[in-house]
Amino acid sequence: xxxxxxxxxxxxxxxxxxxxxxxxxxxxxxxxxxxxxxxxxxxxxxxxxxxxxxxxxxxxxxxxxxxxxxxxxxxxxxxxxxxxxxxxxxxxxxxxxxxxxxxxxxxxxxxxxxxxxxxxxxxxxxxxxxxxxxxxxxxxxxxxxxxxxxxxxxxxxxxxxxxxxxxxxxxxxxxxxxxxxxxxxxxxxxxxxxxxxxxxxxxxxxxxxxxxxxxxxxxxxxxxxxxxxxxxxxxxxxxxxxxxxxxxxxxxxxxxxxxxxxxxxxxxxxxxxxxxxxxxxxxxxxxxxxxxxxxxxxxxxxxxxxxxxxxxxxxxxxxxxxxxxxxxxxxxxxxxxxxxxxxxxxxxxxxxxxxxxxxxxxxxxxxxxxxxxxxxxxxxxxxxxxxxxxxxxxxxxxxxxxxxxxxxxxxxxxxxxxxxxxxxxxxxxxxxxxxxxxxxxxxxxxxxxxxxxxxxxxxxxxxxxxxxxxxxxxxxxxxxxxxxxxxxxxxxxxxxxxxxxxxxxx
Amino acid sequence: xxxxxxxxxxxxxxxxxxxxxxxxxxxxxxxxxxxxxxxxxxxxxxxxxxxxxxxxxxxxxxxxxxxxxxxxxxxxxxxxxxxxxxxxxxxxxxxxxxxxxxxxxxxxxxxxxxxxxxxxxxxxxxxxxxxxxxxxxxxxxxxxxxxxxxxxxxxxxxxxxxxxxxxxxxxxxxxxxxxxxxxxxxxxxxxxxxxxxxxxxxxxxxxxxxxxxxxxxxxxxxxxxxxxxxxxxxxxxxxxxxxxxxxxxxxxxxxxxxxxxxxxxxxx
Numbered sequence: 001x002x003x004x005x006x007x008x009x010x011x012x013x014x015x016x017x018x019x020x021x022x023x024x025x026x027x028x029x030x031x032x033x034x035x036x037x038x039x040x041x042x043x044x045x046x047x048x049x050x051x052x053x054x055x056x057x058x059x060x061x062x063x064x065x066x067x068x069x070x071x072x073x074x075x076x077x078x079x080x081x082x083x084x085x086x087x088x089x090x091x092x093x094x095x096x097x098x099x100x101x102x103x104x105x106x107x108x109x110x111x112x113x114x115x116x117x118x119x120x121x122x123x124x125x126x127x128x129x130x131x132x133x134x135x136x137x138x139x140x141x142x143x144x145x146x147x148x149x150x151x152x153x154x155x156x157x158x159x160x161x162x163x164x165x166x167x168x169x170x171x172x173x174x175x176x177x178x179x180x181x182x183x184x185x186x187x188x189x190x191x192x193x194x195x196x197x198x199x200x201x202x203x204x205x206x207x208x209x210x211x212x213x214x215x216x217x218x219x220x221x222x223x224x225x226x227x228x229x230x231x232x233x234x235x236x237x238x239x240x241x242x243x244x245x246x247x248x249x250x251x252x253x254x255x256x257x258x259x260x261x262x263x264x265x266x267x268x269x270x271x272x273x274x275x276x277x278x279x280x281x282x283x284x285x286x287x288x289x290x291x292x293x294x295x296x297x298x299x300x301x302x303x304x305x306x307x308x309x310x311x312x313x314x315x316x317x318x319x320x321x322x323x324x325x326x327x328x329x330x331x332x333x334x335x336x337x338x339x340x341x342x343x344x345x346x347x348x349x350x351x352x353x354x355x356x357x358x359x360x361x362x363x364x365x366x367x368x369x370x371x372x373x374x375x376x377x378x379x380x381x382x383x384x385x386x387x388x389x390x391x392x393x394x395x396x397x398x399x400x401x402x403x404x405x406x407x408x409x410x411x412x413x414x415x416x417x418x419x420x421x422x423x424x425x426x427x428x429x430x431x432x433x434x435x436x437x438x439x440x441x442x443x444x445x446x447x448x449x450x451x452x453x454x455x456x457x458x459x460x461x462x463x464x465x466x467x468x469x470x471x472x473x474x475x476x477x478x479x480x481x482x483x484x485x486x487x488x489x490x491x492x493x494x495x496x497x498x499x500x501x502x503x504x505x506x
Numbered sequence: 507x508x509x510x511x512x513x514x515x516x517x518x519x520x521x522x523x524x525x526x527x528x529x530x531x532x533x534x535x536x537x538x539x540x541x542x543x544x545x546x547x548x549x550x551x552x553x554x555x556x557x558x559x560x561x562x563x564x565x566x567x568x569x570x571x572x573x574x575x576x577x578x579x580x581x582x583x584x585x586x587x588x589x590x591x592x593x594x595x596x597x598x599x600x601x602x603x604x605x606x607x608x609x610x611x612x613x614x615x616x617x618x619x620x621x622x623x624x625x626x627x628x629x630x631x632x633x634x635x636x637x638x639x640x641x642x643x644x645x646x647x648x649x650x651x652x653x654x655x656x657x658x659x660x661x662x663x664x665x666x667x668x669x670x671x672x673x674x675x676x677x678x679x680x681x682x683x684x685x686x687x688x689x690x691x692x693x694x695x696x697x698x699x700x701x702x703x704x705x706x707x708x709x710x711x712x713x714x715x716x717x718x719x720x721x722x723x724x725x726x727x728x729x730x731x732x733x734x735x736x737x738x739x740x741x742x743x744x745x746x747x748x749x750x751x752x753x754x755x756x757x758x759x760x761x762x763x764x765x766x767x768x769x770x771x772x773x774x
Contacts, residue, residue, distance in 0.1 A: 256737075310539075310559065313543065363717075374718050377718075389719060391718070
């Protein structure tokens with residue numbers, strides 16, 4: 001009996017184990033099923049990107065990645081720059097400009113709350129503007145917002161800003177100022193914005209997750225959860241898209257990678273217009289490039305279309321000046337310094353260098369610069385000019401070229417919109433010095449109307465092209481690839497913004 | 507000649523030939539961009555062209571020259587420093603030898619490529635910097651080998667006899683030590699040639715090798731990565747040649763070892 005009992009107990013135990021195991025299995029399966037059967041719109045949207053933020057603060061050196069993930073998604077400005085480059089009111093419900101153009105009064109949208117629950121007040125706006133202007137600020141808009149003289153918050157919903165001189169771009173520039181809660185003590189690692197998403201988690205080196213904010217004042221975001229996946233390698237990012245690990249990538253950097261996607265109907269490729277211009281920048285202060293004829297000769301000796309085709313295989317465009325088509329003063333100036341080897345030789349002869357000359361081309365070591373340098377060397381050899389490539393790191397470029405102006409010519413990408421104004425500053429690294437151009441740029445800022453501003457800046461664009469102040473080789477395309485079930489993403493990604501709130505995954 | 511050595515040399519020969527021919531003739535100029543973007547292989551361009559329209563065969567030929575030059579020069583530097591250091595350690599007194607041996611062990615503990623990266627990062631990237639970096643990084647291994655071999659030879663009775671009969675140390679080194687350690691050293695040098703070429707390609711692939719317009723297989727591989735789906739040949743050609751060179755150098759080293767070591771010949 002005893003033995004039997006023991007056997008019985010053993011049997012029971014075995015049975016129990018089986019039953020429990022089965023239950024556990026069923027529970028496990030059920031939880032899996034629950035996970036896969038999330039309601040529509042609850043499936044996270046996975047975004048692939050090569051630009052992880054340095055930190056979360058666009059005033060504290062967060063970089064392109066911080067803008068991409070957070071601008072418009074987590075943080076909003078008084079105004080918003082849409083994907084087509086238009087200015088729309090966002091946290092400002094209305095505003096008034098005094099007749100002298102120096103005083104702006106902004107009325108804030110009522111009922112807006114930060115993600116922490118704190119209401120948006122005029123003090124927050126004042127604080128946010130002061131942050132940009134602070135000595136420690138690394139904001140790229142700091143210099144253009146330098147016209148701000150005073151900021152006052154007479155009541156909770158009104159902000160009054162006075163300027164030291166008229167600035168027609170002031171409202172546009174405000175589109176890049178994130179309004180942050182003045183109680184947020186550490187914006188580099190935590191956010192408190194007003195946008196349609198709140199930051200859920202940032203796993204450095206891997207992912208940044210946004211979840212829909214239920215406090216949002218406007219139309220709620222369409223996807224409940226968005227995960228940015230960061231890659232350091234474009235091939236790995238493309239593989240993630242191919243295998244469905246990500247649904248959309250913010251920008252493709254190689255046209256040859258598109259071959260994997262354009263045969264396949266389950267992917268959509270969209271090409272928008274970027275603001276990234278690739279420049280062969282001369283040092284206009286020093287010989288031989290202090291002579292406009294030499295600069296024009298170099299510009300005419302290089303076949304920009306062939307270069308663009310080599311690098312981007314039919315994508316992107318040749319621009320002929322410092323203005324991308326999304327800037328209102330764009331005009332096709334590719335005819336000013338056309339590709340014409342005979343003209344280049346004639347200009348060299350006129351400038352007293354019929355047999356060419358030798359110069360050093362400071363070339364950043366990272367792509368696409370080395371490839372472009374090889375092309376420039378081979379093109380210039382045809383007119384007798386010898387370019388010697390000097391490879392320099394990004395840091396070296398910044399100190400040697402940008403700060404010390406110790407260079408003859410260099411290659412560099414300029415990513416911002418509306419950056420033609422740097423030709424008005426003789427102290428900028430390329431040292432273009434033309435009083436007329438400086439005057440036009442200053443007058444364009446104090447212009448009374450947009451038409452006047454556009455007209456003046458068109459003159460600037462034409463003048464710098466005629467002087468070949470730099471050689472604008474081409475404008476990058478902005479290529480977004482997504483799974484075809486994904487719609488509603490921005491195609492231009494202007495100024496590295498990537499609004500995710502309208503993206504829908506079917 | 508044994509079979510391994512023959513196969514090794516057979517793998518190396520076409521690369522040496524490509525490099526030699528490139529000195530006098532290449533199908534196109536290295537800066538000639540008239541070939542059209544990623545033209546597939548054909549009569550005009552046997553291996554096709556790259557993104558800029560440069561002839562790939564031309565680039566690969568010049569790359570072979572770069573690879574061999576860097577490899578040989580790096581091995582020469584490594585041999586010069588390594589053998590001299592090894593000899594010094596072998597002859598040194600107890601304390602100096604211990605210090606040198608410890609220093610070498612620490613150097614060897616660093617992967618050669620990381621050491622080379624450090625050297626290149628400290629100076630401006632150039633072909634010379636690459637050669638120097640690789641040569642230095644590899645010399646530690648050679649120094650330790652030389653030291654051990656020298657110690658072995660010096661312990662032999664005939665050295666004692668030689669000393670007793672009044673032969674000077676320099677005569678002993680040239681007459682006894684070097685001839686006796688040379689077979690083992692040459693095997694190691696051949697092995698190092700393969701490693702040096704691989705290191706050069708790795709540095710160039712990482713963007714730390716000789717800058718443009720110097721052409722390296724590593725740089726070609728880096729550029730081909732972007733176009734691998736549209737033009738796989740631009741990845742295959744330099745990759746295959748690199749593999750051939752490294753395999754050739756390794757097999758040649760093994761063949762030399764077989765030829766040099768009678769014991770191994772007997773067991774076969």
